[in-house]
Amino acid sequence: MKITIDGNEIEANFGETILDAANRSGLEIPTLCYSEAFGGQGVCRMCMVEVKEGDRKRLVASCTYPITSEIEVQTSTPELLEIRSNIITLLYRRAPNSDYMKKLHQEYECTGVEPVDPEEKCIMCRLCIKACEKVGAYAISTIMRGTEKRVATPFDEESPVCIGCNACADICPTGAISVKKEGGRQKIWHKSFEMFRCEVCGDYFSTLPVKEHVKEQLELTVSGDNLCPNCRRNKLARDVANVSK
């Protein structure tokens, strides 16, 4: 079915979200808590848009709103820009040390606010927790309450179930999770891991527990499992080229 976003007519699939239809068509709607891996969560509300259906207009979170009719969508009305600016102001107050939040704060010309904790980078979107659950590790969760609430390992200590996969840090929109790599070791969530090298390029690229976890979860022996993602891609391309010769 056809919908319009800011006057651009695009083809949408019945039931897909406005955000997915916009992304597929190369139209940008700002988000913070959206990830391709988990879809819309409707948490940060940055992706609010105005939907006109017949004579009726309303504001919805584009990451969770399913398209079921030929709607008209506006993404940047003065009202929406004000809502977004207010959201950024609040989130920036919570996470003023995040470079990404600083950038948004400037871009939307938000007003100055007194930060709760000048060192904080986390906006509590929970994407990291979801990523950890998806991996099957369940190493992090939220602890404390109210303004003290934050993501951590149990008792803020080294977790026996963390495998150092860095899925949490990779998915975090604000760069709030620290990963330190040095001398063949990686430190994340108070835990230090020995890393192993790619057998082709020699770069350290993953931890031993990740390798074991992947084998266990997939119940298979991965061919070329000592290769970093780049070298594995190159190997695959060479294999495909050889087969098609």
Ligand code: SF4
């Ligand atoms: S650490 Fe990052 S991903 Fe996790 S809740 Fe905070 S902002 Fe979201």
